Amino acid sequence: MHRSGLSLSEVSRQTGVSRAAVRDWANHPEALTGRAGETCARCAPVPAFPEPNPAYSYLLGLYLGDGYLSYAGDPRKEVWALRIFCCDGWPGLIRECVDTLTAVLPGHRIGTVPKTGCTEVVARWKHWPCYFPQHGPGKKHERRIELAPWQCDIVDRFPENLVRGLIHSDGCRITNRVKRTVAGREKWYEYPRYFFSNRSQDILELLGFNLDRLGVEWKMANTGNLSVAERDSVAFLDSFIGPKH
Numbered sequence: 001m002h003r004s005g006l007s008l009s010e011v012s013r014q015t016g017v018s019r020a021a022v023r024d025w026a027n028h029p030e031a032l033t034g035r036a037g038e039t040c041a042r043c044a045p046v047p048a049f050p051e052p053n054p055a056y057s058y059l060l061g062l063y064l065g066d067g068y069l070s071y072a073g074d075p076r077k078e079v080w081a082l083r084i085f086c087c088d089g090w091p092g093l094i095r096e097c098v099d100t101l102t103a104v105l106p107g108h109r110i111g112t113v114p115k116t117g118c119t120e121v122v123a124r125w126k127h128w129p130c131y132f133p134q135h136g137p138g139k140k141h142e143r144r145i146e147l148a149p150w151q152c153d154i155v156d157r158f159p160e161n162l163v164r165g166l167i168h169s170d171g172c173r174i175t176n177r178v179k180r181t182v183a184g185r186e187k188w189y190e191y192p193r194y195f196f197s198n199r200s201q202d203i204l205e206l207l208g209f210n211l212d213r214l215g216v217e218w219k220m221a222n223t224g225n226l227s228v229a230e231r232d233s234v235a236f237l238d239s240f241i242g243p244k245h
């Protein structure tokens, strides 16, 4: 507005911004861009990956599973809150979730909010939508969920971490106990298995694709429920997902 001929006072009056601020911006336009926190690895003039490390791949799994983004406070400030629900069923998950967010966002304060049966882990940042372009209006299962090429590159390098994040946020490991009669005696057998429940077909397919590439056998138990029950596959998932990891 100032460049198009309006005086500083007129710009100030029309925008409600103080005359001193308008004068500073007019004299130092470079200060409006490139300030600390104004850009991230994705929206910088030359976009880079978020750190191409396993932490991002795991966090992507947590986000796609049961995480969500919403405005933290006043929408005009455009600060986003990423909320991840860490259920008590996975011991150590809260700590790991906090550590992962700290690895992806060094120097940020990560909050934890106790809820019934789970703990909400919250991280506020302006650039979450840059890191999770899957964010959009409505629910995840009502829109297309597709990874950006740079996200695929990270997941290609760290597929176990994505699978782990998905199962930690929207999956479970249960033990089926089955009674069999062997040589006239009743015996109990235990069959551990993994389940992943999600209403998004795209997210189920993403998990299936990454299980395939890891050589894990899986099937759809029913619509929205993916199951891993084959013994070697369960043992392989146990080696990096749970219950002791």
Ligand SMILES: [Zn+2]
Binding pocket: 039, 040, 041, 042, 043, 044, 126, 127, 130
């Ligand atoms: Zn950004």
